[in-house]
Amino acid sequence: MAKHGCVAVYPGSFDPLTNGHVSLVKRALNIYDSVIVSVARNSQKKPLFTVQERVEMAAEVFADEPAVMVESFEGLLVDYVKRRKTNVILRGLRAVSDFEYEFQMALMNRKLERTVETVFLMTDFRWLYISSTIIKEAARLGGDVTELVPALVVERLQEKYGVVPLPKTS
Numbered sequence: 001m002a003k004h005g006c007v008a009v010y011p012g013s014f015d016p017l018t019n020g021h022v023s024l025v026k027r028a029l030n031i032y033d034s035v036i037v038s039v040a041r042n043s044q045k046k047p048l049f050t051v052q053e054r055v056e057m058a059a060e061v062f063a064d065e066p067a068v069m070v071e072s073f074e075g076l077l078v079d080y081v082k083r084r085k086t087n088v089i090l091r092g093l094r095a096v097s098d099f100e101y102e103f104q105m106a107l108m109n110r111k112l113e114r115t116v117e118t119v120f121l122m123t124d125f126r127w128l129y130i131s132s133t134i135i136k137e138a139a140r141l142g143g144d145v146t147e148l149v150p151a152l153v154v155e156r157l158q159e160k161y162g163v164v165p166l167p168k169t170s
Helices: 019-028 051-061 077-083 096-112 132-140 151-161
Strands: 007-012 034-040 068-073 088-093 117-122
Touching: 007 019, 007 077, 019 034, 019 088, 019 117, 034 051, 051 068, 051 151, 077 088, 077 096, 088 096, 096 117, 132 151
Parallel strands: 007 034, 007 088, 034 068, 088 117
Antiparallel strands: none
């Protein structure tokens, strides 16, 4: 598949990074030369993990992928994208409910900076139902999230919540 020869910025809170996020980055690498996973500092959400922890986890997950860079950012996304000398914002869509919010954000970013484009990729069907919020809630209550997040994230969730997943029942 031909690549566009540029860098895509994939912003988010990544609190925590899920297999859906990882899948999206890997698929984006089929289109773009590299992807910057950009962990938002000024999220309005109350994060479980610090920005530093989220950056470290993502960097470790993508350590074997030289075309992926992980860093944090704050301020306007379009300003950050321009500082990174690219014009592509990558966003994932799980369902129609995601589209309305993402569409509004894309239009606002376009209004703020005409040269920045938002590209949407549909989430792989295996990850349609998961979100970081759902993952945290399941982990907090001792649920087994091992198939939904990278192994490193499972360990960090267990450390944060001080719980070990309940054994699966038949």
